[in-house]
Amino acid sequence: MRYEPINPELFINNRNRLYGALKTKSVAIITSNEEMPRNGDQYFPYRQNSDLFYFTGIEQEKTMLVLAPTHPNKAFREILFILKASPEEEQWNGHKLTIEEARAISGIQTVKYHDTLDFILNDLIFWAKRAYLATNEYPKFFPEISNRDQRYAHEFKEKFPLIKIERLAPEITKLRQQKQPQEIDLIKKACDITGIAFNNVLKNTKTGMKEYEVEALMTFDFLRLGAKGHAYSPIVASGKNACVLHYITNHQKINDGDLLLMDFGAEYANYAADCSRTIPANGKFSPRQKECYNAVLRTFKKAKALYTPGNTINNVNKAVWKMMEEEMIGLGLFTKEDVEKQDPDNPCYFKYLMHGVCHPVGLDVHDVGGKDDPFPKGQVLTLEPGIYIPEEGFGIRLENDIVVGDTPVDLMENIPIEADEIEEIMASSNND
Numbered sequence: 001m002r003y004e005p006i007n008p009e010l011f012i013n014n015r016n017r018l019y020g021a022l023k024t025k026s027v028a029i030i031t032s033n034e035e036m037p038r039n040g041d042q043y044f045p046y047r048q049n050s051d052l053f054y055f056t057g058i059e060q061e062k063t064m065l066v067l068a069p070t071h072p073n074k075a076f077r078e079i080l081f082i083l084k085a086s087p088e089e090e091q092w093n094g095h096k097l098t099i100e101e102a103r104a105i106s107g108i109q110t111v112k113y114h115d116t117l118d119f120i121l122n123d124l125i126f127w128a129k130r131a132y133l134a135t136n137e138y139p140k141f142f143p144e145i146s147n148r149d150q151r152y153a154h155e156f157k158e159k160f161p162l163i164k165i166e167r168l169a170p171e172i173t174k175l176r177q178q179k180q181p182q183e184i185d186l187i188k189k190a191c192d193i194t195g196i197a198f199n200n201v202l203k204n205t206k207t208g209m210k211e212y213e214v215e216a217l218m219t220f221d222f223l224r225l226g227a228k229g230h231a232y233s234p235i236v237a238s239g240k241n242a243c244v245l246h247y248i249t250n251h252q253k254i255n256d257g258d259l260l261l262m263d264f265g266a267e268y269a270n271y272a273a274d275c276s277r278t279i280p281a282n283g284k285f286s287p288r289q290k291e292c293y294n295a296v297l298r299t300f301k302k303a304k305a306l307y308t309p310g311n312t313i314n315n316v317n318k319a320v321w322k323m324m325e326e327e328m329i330g331l332g333l334f335t336k337e338d339v340e341k342q343d344p345d346n347p348c349y350f351k352y353l354m355h356g357v358c359h360p361v362g363l364d365v366h367d368v369g370g371k372d373d374p375f376p377k378g379q380v381l382t383l384e385p386g387i388y389i390p391e392e393g394f395g396i397r398l399e400n401d402i403v404v405g406d407t408p409v410d411l412m413e414n415i416p417i418e419a420d421e422i423e424e425i426m427a428s429s430n431n432d
């Protein structure tokens with residue numbers, strides 16, 4: 001592991017919080033992700049299923065968590081199954097967790113090798129009245145290949161066709177939305193690493209560089225500071241490339257006079273940071289660029305107060321869109337009269353800000369949680385207003401990660417964001 005060991009109390013508490021939501025005589029099963037094949041004999045870098053990590057801290061493939069919290073035999077209430085590697089496999093691929101190591105990481109006392117799974121599961125299902133299966137229910141995600149958890153649900157139904165199956169995702173979502181203090185510390189660490197990388201980007205970005213050179217600066221700092229890498233494909237978009245919302249090719253030259261929009265974040269201990277900053281490539285905003293930048297920044301500062309318990313993503317979106325509409329009128333992009341006669345299904349602001357400005361962040365950069373779910377205290381969400389004006393050749397987005405509270409806490413408040421501060425740091429570097 002590249003990160004300091006996580007106190008297993010986090011995973012123990014997460015499991016205990018789940019038990020209150022499970023009906024009596026039930027078994028809950030959570031699968032790990034598998035290794036994703038690439039080409040030849042390679043796999044993509046392994047990333048654990050976020051739900052499995054949340055309840056166990058285990059990062060290994062071929063892991064399964066089986067919970068039966070009301071089972072009369074205490075040893076059957078929490079069982080972790082792990083893979084058993086042969087000495088030959090360990091010779092090639094490195095050490096795999098022992099039973100004792102998996103117990104220490106997860107805080108689960110009953111840890112067994114995978115080859116005993118079928119036998120024990122049969123026993124548990126014979127006892128149980130229902131099974132809960134965890135699947136990824138992200139509503140706007142349509143991958144061509146299914147995850148292990150989805151395929152396991154089919155396998156499970158085939159094997160136990162008469163047992164009642166319920167969805168675990170709604171219960172897990174409720175838990176994962178409310179971050180525990182240890183989780184907030186880990187997200188903060190990811191944010192701090194991201195901030196260090198941004199400061200170095202400010203000091204080392206020059207016009208004439210390729211966008212991917214800036215990406216390389218970020219990657220260098222992420223890796224040397226113990227992050228696993230980027231929490232998502234970073235966007236390094238100069239000039240009008242910033243108007244392509246998911247621009248990730250990062251292959252073009254950064255020209256004099258360009259703004260450079262960067263949306264990037266480190267992944268530390270599987271927790272994501274999600275940050276956006278926009279800087280003038282040559283170190284100095286033009287008057288028009290600064291005017292638009294400060295319009296976004298004013299909105300960003302005002303909107304932080306919206307991150308209080310009980311508010312919702314939909315409310316934040318509406319409020320921030322309204323603020324940006326005012327700013328856009330001030331910037332001369334359209335008039336009050338245009339707004340009065342606009343089509344409510346296609347408002348004027350939508351031409352220049354066509355995305356939501358708030359989403360949960362945590363184990364996944366787009367973490368679990370619905371748009372109408374009231375924010376619990378401790379949820380971490382992004383605030384990311386922006387403005388995209390292709391006809392003027394730039395896009396601007398500013399994005400920090402905010403902890404919901406009676407007084408919201410900005411986990412990125414130390415990352416430079418004032419236009420003057422950005423210019424100063426760029427000027428103080430060897431960027432001349």
Ligand code: GLY
Nearest residue numbers: 232263274365384
């Ligand atoms: N980095 C993806 C997003 O901001 O939503």
Ligand code: MN
Nearest residue numbers: 274382384399
């Ligand atoms: Mn975001």
Ligand code: MN
Nearest residue numbers: 263274275399
């Ligand atoms: Mn982002």
